[in-house]
Amino acid sequence: MINRVMDYKTLIRLLIGCLAVFGAARLYFSQIPESGVFARKTMHISSPGKFWQTDGIGEPTMLDVNPSLQTIMKKPKNYKNVKNPKLRVLGSLKAKARLHTGPLNVVHLDLKGAAPKVTYFQKLFPLISSLGANGILMEYEDMFPYEGKLGILRSSYSYSEDDIEEIKSLANLYNLELIPLVQVFGHLEFVLKHGQFFDLREVYDFPNSLNPSHPESLQLIEEMLTQVLMKHPQTKWFHIGADEVYGLGESKDSKKWMKQNNRSEGNLFLSHVTKVCQFLTELSPGIKPIFWEDMLRKLGPNLIIESGLPSIASPVIWNYGAEINLSQIGQLLSNYQKAGFQNVWFASAFKGASGVDQRWTPLNLHLQNHLAWIKVMASMSKYPSLKLDGIALTGWQRYEHHTVLCELLPVAIPSLAICLNTLKYGSFNRTAENEVEKLLGCKVDLNANSCNGNLSFPGSEVYKMVKKIHNELQQSIGKLNQDYFVRGSFGPYQRKYNFASPRNIGHFLGTLTNLMKMWDPFMETFKKEMMDIYFSNSVEEWMEENVNQHMDNLRSLNEDANRIIKFKGQERSLNQINYLPK
Numbered sequence: 001m002i003n004r005v006m007d008y009k010t011l012i013r014l015l016i017g018c019l020a021v022f023g024a025a026r027l028y029f030s031q032i033p034e035s036g037v038f039a040r041k042t043m044h045i046s047s048p049g050k051f052w053q054t055d056g057i058g059e060p061t062m063l064d065v066n067p068s069l070q071t072i073m074k075k076p077k078n079y080k081n082v083k084n085p086k087l088r089v090l091g092s093l094k095a096k097a098r099l100h101t102g103p104l105n106v107v108h109l110d111l112k113g114a115a116p117k118v119t120y121f122q123k124l125f126p127l128i129s130s131l132g133a134n135g136i137l138m139e140y141e142d143m144f145p146y147e148g149k150l151g152i153l154r155s156s157y158s159y160s161e162d163d164i165e166e167i168k169s170l171a172n173l174y175n176l177e178l179i180p181l182v183q184v185f186g187h188l189e190f191v192l193k194h195g196q197f198f199d200l201r202e203v204y205d206f207p208n209s210l211n212p213s214h215p216e217s218l219q220l221i222e223e224m225l226t227q228v229l230m231k232h233p234q235t236k237w238f239h240i241g242a243d244e245v246y247g248l249g250e251s252k253d254s255k256k257w258m259k260q261n262n263r264s265e266g267n268l269f270l271s272h273v274t275k276v277c278q279f280l281t282e283l284s285p286g287i288k289p290i291f292w293e294d295m296l297r298k299l300g301p302n303l304i305i306e307s308g309l310p311s312i313a314s315p316v317i318w319n320y321g322a323e324i325n326l327s328q329i330g331q332l333l334s335n336y337q338k339a340g341f342q343n344v345w346f347a348s349a350f351k352g353a354s355g356v357d358q359r360w361t362p363l364n365l366h367l368q369n370h371l372a373w374i375k376v377m378a379s380m381s382k383y384p385s386l387k388l389d390g391i392a393l394t395g396w397q398r399y400e401h402h403t404v405l406c407e408l409l410p411v412a413i414p415s416l417a418i419c420l421n422t423l424k425y426g427s428f429n430r431t432a433e434n435e436v437e438k439l440l441g442c443k444v445d446l447n448a449n450s451c452n453g454n455l456s457f458p459g460s461e462v463y464k465m466v467k468k469i470h471n472e473l474q475q476s477i478g479k480l481n482q483d484y485f486v487r488g489s490f491g492p493y494q495r496k497y498n499f500a501s502p503r504n505i506g507h508f509l510g511t512l513t514n515l516m517k518m519w520d521p522f523m524e525t526f527k528k529e530m531m532d533i534y535f536s537n538s539v540e541e542w543m544e545e546n547v548n549q550h551m552d553n554l555r556s557l558n559e560d561a562n563r564i565i566k567f568k569g570q571e572r573s574l575n576q577i578n579y580l581p582k
Ligand SMILES: *[C@@H]1O[C@H](CO)[C@@H](O)[C@H](O)[C@H]1NC(C)=O
Pocket: 262
């Protein structure tokens, strides 16, 4: 306990020092923020629990869990004595640094897959700032430098403490409100995948959701939130996720809680989220917790009122579709108004919402999504006691911790630019289009789903190269595999027994050689470009998902053709003893 107090003191001193420097930098570099209107996951297909919807999730295969892997979490410390006064000091500093008024346009950087190196943020932040963004919603996931017993949550490529300081100072420099996002309920795979936290799962065999009724769950969340908040003492908002709590109400503890208290899964959800938000507001008075609101959609206002949540937190309503049903959104807004929420956020999507394995961002879909949100914003006067705090333009990197990568961030920069400028001008008119062209060095072609020209935005090499891979790699190799002579003369049997006519091989060898000459060096260059932006784990993952199977196919065709052609069509028994005629 003593050590921990000392730690906090040292940290706080450091933080105050940093804040002073940032504050000065911010005032010096501050620009007049763009007044803009503003902007999550239709694609998150599976449904949260039986209470929620009727369509069940596909049954994942059971995990084969070795119970001996589990170790019991140590008893938690009492946080309350430690933190409040210190963070309150910082709270008074933060008012001075704040410059924005009106709803924020916040860009969601989802670090749960292909997290960029901080050097990429050095180029990205000024760009999004010029495009009209005035905030960043940073979903740290396993990229945050958790310490102590939470050290296990860090990816081996997680940011360092210095990286976090640099991110903060970049955000300040470019006038971007930095809002941390830490999941506290559902989507806790990055925590619950670790053996020692298996006991805190709501469904023992699934890594998705936390058991809200286990006494150590809240302590774990409090520790995580504390560590992140200590690094963001000036933040005005804190996003606690809380979407898609699959399996809610299924643990023995939760069933017991519901029975004893005569309460539903809805109460269970509200109870945990409210406790988490109370913890945050005690830790940092004045902070506004925000949360994805999908778990509230089927709850009546009275149930929500009873929880006490509306007085301390604000819902983030998300919809990523090309069309938004205004009457449905209106229903939500009116329920939330009745429940007594005073503020609300919206969430649109600029990428990662159009297919679990999407590689190339559909520009028009995301444009339409933003136009639809603009209509919702225009209807806000119907809900006079709800103030819109901002719109988060989400950019999902993957749907879940355990699923494949969606589009890489550089691939979606044109989409992000279109969406931000659409919010800024109210439509994607000529002015917005010209501004995108000026800032990205390319002209948007919605029909071709592309931005063409001498691209000059950060990551544009990766953009161009992914485009070529997306459009040509599989297709060019597939075409070769469909060649008459490959199909007819170079089947698996022919390749296994080195028994093919060199005359027939000759018909496709030229094409094969050309493909090798093109793709092999291309992929080497591509990996270098990727390594400029990403850590090697992400490069490997993207290559496995999108490239390696095709390149392996091509390389093995090439090896086989060049080996077999030398046998000059001789009888297969001779080939098997590697007899090569002179
Ligand atoms: C349990 O809750 C329901 C609905 O809130 C209520 O109608 C019922 O009377 C309660 N039962 C008991 C035993 O309190």
